[in-house]
Structures are given as C-alpha cells and as structure tokens.
Amino acid sequence: MRVAAVVLALVAALLPASCSGRPDPAPDAATSQAGAVRLAVVGDSITEADSPDFDAGRLGPQSWVHHAVGDGVVLAGGWARWGATTAQMAAAVEPVEADVLVIVAGTNDVGSGEPAECTRDNLRRVAEVVGAQRVVLSAVPPIDAAPHLATELNVELEDLAAEERWEWVDAPAGLRQGGRFAEGMASDGLHPTEAGARVLGEAIREVVLDGGGQ
Template identity: 55%
Template sequence: MASASPDRTETPATFAVVGDSITDANSPDLANGDLGSESWAAYVVDEGVGFAGGWAEWGAQTSLMADSVTAYDADVLVVLAGTNDLAFGVPFTETAANLDRIVATVGIAEVVVSSIPPAGVFPEAAVNYNEQLEALADDRGWRFVDASAGLRSADGGFADGMSYDGLHPTEQGARVLGEAIAEELRSG
C-alpha cells in the first residue's frame, strides 16, 4: 500500500532557508537560529513554524549560495534569492542553474521560492525577475509565493515604511514578508 501524501493544509513543522541580506538582515547567527527582527524568517517562526537552519549572507549572489549551502533536515526549503544577481547583471539562465544546485544540495523535496523585494533603482527589473522566478518554480514543481507584494507601491518600488534604503526591508517590511511566506507554508 502506497503511503499517503502529506496534508498540505497543515503547517509544516520546520523550514530551512537560503538567501542573502534580505534573509540574514540583522540576525546575530542565522545559521543557528538566532534571528534578528529585520529577518523575515523570525516572523515565520512567530507563525508557528520551527527554524531548522540555513544559509544567508550579505551581498551573496546565487552562485555563492550554491557553492556554500549544505544539506538541511527540514520539511520545507524557502529560498529568497536573486536581488544581487539582478543588481550585478547575472543572466537568469545562470541564476536558474544556481537555484537548481541549491535545491539539489539542500535535499529537501518541498521547495518554496519567494519573490524578491522591490529594487529602488530598477523596479521594473525586479518585476521581470519575479516573473522569471515564478515560471522557473512552475517548471521545477516548486511553489512560488509573491511574498513581496505587500512591500510594493503602485509604481513597483517600496511602499512607505517598508524599506530603510530602497533595497532592504524595515522590520515592518520583514514582518510582511514573513507572514506572507508563513501563509504560503500553511496553504501549500
């Protein structure tokens, strides 16, 4: 008899993360679960999902993430990555290959890919990037969440109070991201 697939309406018990400064933010030791108030991961934990570890570093492009991650034991992998690839003109085909390597190395079957937040100096590029991320997630069988939707203004930039520098979310912005990601984890 085949085992039943998990009920996706239940919140997963644990999640692992891979990201850059938007994930790490002001975390004293993200890898070991000491999450800062400007890390969206802290608000996923507040929503009842256990933090199982992960990797995030300021300025990291997806190539560094793919070279640096290890396997994690968690129910779900959440990836919020690509702002630095976009900023440095990395072709999306390279980003996609790096995301594939990240997912393969981490070894968690359930993957949620989040949209990147608005990019103050190139808002339209962030919108286009997120469209490519969503298509990639669909193609790979990963879930996509536009967690950054609540951060955006009508012109595609950051809404008032959501960023302190046009690139990184404020604590309020991190909460918006985390709550949206937690909702996706619950609704699966």
C-alpha cells in the same frame, strides 16, 4: 549603465558577502515543537538582515525569518549572507533535515548582471543540495533604484517555480506600491524595515503552513 551602477553601489556599500562559513542546524530549536514544520531557508541580506547569528538561529527583527517561525514552524537550518549571489548560495549550502525549503534570492544577481539562466541553474542546485521535500520560491522585494530589474527577475523566478513544480509566492506584494517600496516598508530602497520584514515573513509563513494545499 548609470542605473546599474547605482544598484551595484547599493549592494556593495552594505556588508560584504562571506562564502567561507557553513551553517550549523539548530537541532534544539528544530525539535522543541513536536509536529512543527521544519523550515530551511536560503537567501541574502534580505534573509539574514540584522540577525546577530543567523547560522545559530539568532534572528533579528529585520529578517523575514524572524516573523515566519514560531507556533508550528521551526528553523531547521540553511544559509544566508549579505551580498550573496545565487552562485555563492549554491556553493555554500549543505543538506538540511527540513520539511520545506524557502528561497528568497536573486537581487544581487541582477545587480551584478548575472544571466537569468545562471540564476535559474544556481537555484536548482540549491534545492537539490538542501533536499527538502517541498520548495517554496518567493519573489524578491522591489529595487527602488531600478524597479524593472526586480520585475524582470520575478518573471524569471515564477517561470522557474512552474517549471520545477515548486510552490510560488509573491510574498513582497504587500511591500510594493507602483513597483517600488511603499512608505515605511524599506530602510534604503533595497532592504525591508522591520515592518516590511513582518509583511514578507507572514506571507511566507502562510504558504509554509498551507502545506502546498495538501
């Protein structure tokens, strides 16, 4: 119970979730590179991070998306908010004209005690609504206050990816050391630093450009 309270405090003490906003795709950015992979993303604070205006495509360097786009990958749209659960994501997302959807989500679900099956259903809904041809589901980064929560969630997420025939990537593998964040990879035991975001973003970018092995 005490560990769960610590995790909840970490999540709640940051920035509150906002479910009222709807994302607007950035058509200029999405069409500026002919033949580029159009990327849609859905997530929480690990995705939004320090972005000045995520919905408008103004990304901060602590967002993994900042390190995944450019040179053949453009951000087509999506949704991300600090503190967001997968239920909030499923309620807020809209269709996006994208080639691939990347989801990094679930940390706030385990922090609030959301049942795993609910998380799985919410992520299915996210993918259905966004409507991208490809879906890439990533593992979540460590939760230093309760490492087992991230480990157990990632088992569920990998199983979901296999079940839905989505692409799975353990993008945070380079952030971990003994189940927790490696030195310099996290700002607070929950969120990646800029260096950590770069590791996460580059791992996701590699999968996005790989095209599912096609």
